Amino acid sequence: MLSGCQERLAVYVVAVEQPSRMTMKDAVAIHRQWLTSFHRCARLMVGLSVFPQVSGVVAYYLDHSRGLPWLIVAGLILFNMPYTLLVLKPYFIDPILDDNVCSKKDHKYVVDMVAKWSRAHMVRVLINVIAFAVCIHTVVF
Numbered sequence: 001m002l003s004g005c006q007e008r009l010a011v012y013v014v015a016v017e018q019p020s021r022m023t024m025k026d027a028v029a030i031h032r033q034w035l036t037s038f039h040r041c042a043r044l045m046v047g048l049s050v051f052p053q054v055s056g057v058v059a060y061y062l063d064h065s066r067g068l069p070w071l072i073v074a075g076l077i078l079f080n081m082p083y084t085l086l087v088l089k090p091y092f093i094d095p096i097l098d099d100n101v102c103s104k105k106d107h108k109y110v111v112d113m114v115a116k117w118s119r120a121h122m123v124r125v126l127i128n129v130i131a132f133a134v135c136i137h138t139v140v141f
Contacts, residue, residue, distance in 0.1 A: 003073060006048040007132035010125040013041065018118045027107030031096065034114050038093070049077050052131070069138040076131040080124050088124075092117040 017037060024030045056074025060067035096113045098104070 002048050003052045003077065003128070003132050003135050006045060006052070006077070007125075007128040009041065009044065009048070010121075010128045013037070014118060014122060014125050022111075022115065027110045028102045030114055031102050031110050034096070034117075035099065038097075045080075049080065052077050069134055073131045073134050073138075076127050076134070079127055083123060083127075088117070088120055092120045 021030055021033050021037075024033070053074045056067075056070040056072075056077075058067075060071035060074075092113065095101070096110060096117070102110055
C-alpha cells in the first residue's frame with residue numbers, strides 16, 4: 001500500500017505539478033515552487049520508502065518463495081536511494097537547492113535545471129511504477 005502511495009506521489013509530481021510549474025513565466029516563482037515541493041516530497045518519500053523496504057526483507061526472510069516478489073519490491077525502492085545520491089543530488093538538485101540561486105545564477109539556468117531535474121526524476125518514477133506493479137501482481141496472483 002505504501003508503495004502505491006509513493007508511486008502515485010511520484011507520478012503526480014511529473015504528470016501534474018511539473019507541467020503546471022513550468023507554465024509560470026517568472027523563474028523566481030518556478031524555483032520557489034520547486035523548492036517548496038522538493039522539501040515537502042523529500043521528507044514524505046523517505047518515510048514512504050522505509051516500510052516497503054523493511055517489510056520486503058522480512059517477508060523474504062519468513063518465506064523465501066512467497067516473499068521473493070516483496071524482496072524485489074524492496075530492492076526496486078532501495079535503488080532510488082543511490083540513484084538520488086549519486087546522480088540526482090550532485091547534478092540536478094544541489095545546483096538549485098539554494099534559496100538564493102535566482103540572484104546568483106541566470107534565470108534561464110534555473111528554469112533549465114528544474115526541467116532537467118524533472119527528466120532525471122523520471123527514472124525514480126519508472127522504478128516506483130514497476131515496484132507498485134509487482135505489488136499488485138503479487139497480491140492478485
